[in-house]
Amino acid sequence: MPGNLTVTAQARYAHVARLLTRDFAPPAKVVELGSAPGDQIAAIARLGYEATSVDLGAAEDGWGGSGEPGYFRGLLDDAGVTHITWNLDEVPYPLPDSAFDAVLLTEVLEHLREYPARSLQEIRRILRPGGRLYLTTPNAAYVVNRIRLLTGRTVHSPLHDWIGGMPHARHAREYTFAEVEGILGYAGLRVVWRESRHFHVESGREGQLARAGKLVLDRVATVRDTLGPSIVVVAERDGGA
Numbered sequence: 001m002p003g004n005l006t007v008t009a010q011a012r013y014a015h016v017a018r019l020l021t022r023d024f025a026p027p028a029k030v031v032e033l034g035s036a037p038g039d040q041i042a043a044i045a046r047l048g049y050e051a052t053s054v055d056l057g058a059a060e061d062g063w064g065g066s067g068e069p070g071y072f073r074g075l076l077d078d079a080g081v082t083h084i085t086w087n088l089d090e091v092p093y094p095l096p097d098s099a100f101d102a103v104l105l106t107e108v109l110e111h112l113r114e115y116p117a118r119s120l121q122e123i124r125r126i127l128r129p130g131g132r133l134y135l136t137t138p139n140a141a142y143v144v145n146r147i148r149l150l151t152g153r154t155v156h157s158p159l160h161d162w163i164g165g166m167p168h169a170r171h172a173r174e175y176t177f178a179e180v181e182g183i184l185g186y187a188g189l190r191v192v193w194r195e196s197r198h199f200h201v202e203s204g205r206e207g208q209l210a211r212a213g214k215l216v217l218d219r220v221a222t223v224r225d226t227l228g229p230s231i232v233v234v235a236e237r238d239g240g241a
Contacts, residue, residue: 009040013039013040015199015232016106021047024102026049027048029050029100030100030103031052031102031126032054033103034054035053036061038053038072041081046079052082052083052100054088054093055083055085057085059166059169092125098126098129100126101132102132105133105134106134106135111169120133120184131237133184133234135180139176140179142229143217144217177226180231189236192236193234194225194232194233196225197230197232198214198215198218198230217229
């Protein structure tokens, strides 16, 4: 079945997979929360991991851009992924305590609308002691965002997302590195790895000048992560109950 991801998502998913395989070998148990369009967790399952998917169940075939009816469920079925339909703003999750070695939460935290700390506490609950969360989310303090604010432009979701459309599709709140570490600590998860990357180098604006600029921004992100476009964090549950 053909993929429907943008180049941007492919780069991010590949990077998260490298972090996961560095820490856990198959057949470790992995759950992706907010899994549509399904390509990431399906790829993880094909590596031999015992994979579970959790998603809202709304417009699940449209997130990757193709809109092919049945794409999401067919992809999961083909890869042997167990799927659960659930709204991540509602706790507790229908998942057992200490059941997973790893949780994936990529480009989802910024969409949570209620109290995201509760969702992170649920993640701690479903992780086994020593299990890890792999989280990516936009960096609110990205250097380009700072320039936008200085020049009077917005850094929030496009206005049309607040006029119509599906509420869960827009960003409720973006975070800084310090805020992510603070909310993870509150939830009982200890950050063991943090970095920033520019996952848009091969996508978006084209041309030599645009690509060169994105490479510079990627270099800035590796040197000073607080200025990079994305927050990439691995956080671990301690051994406590």
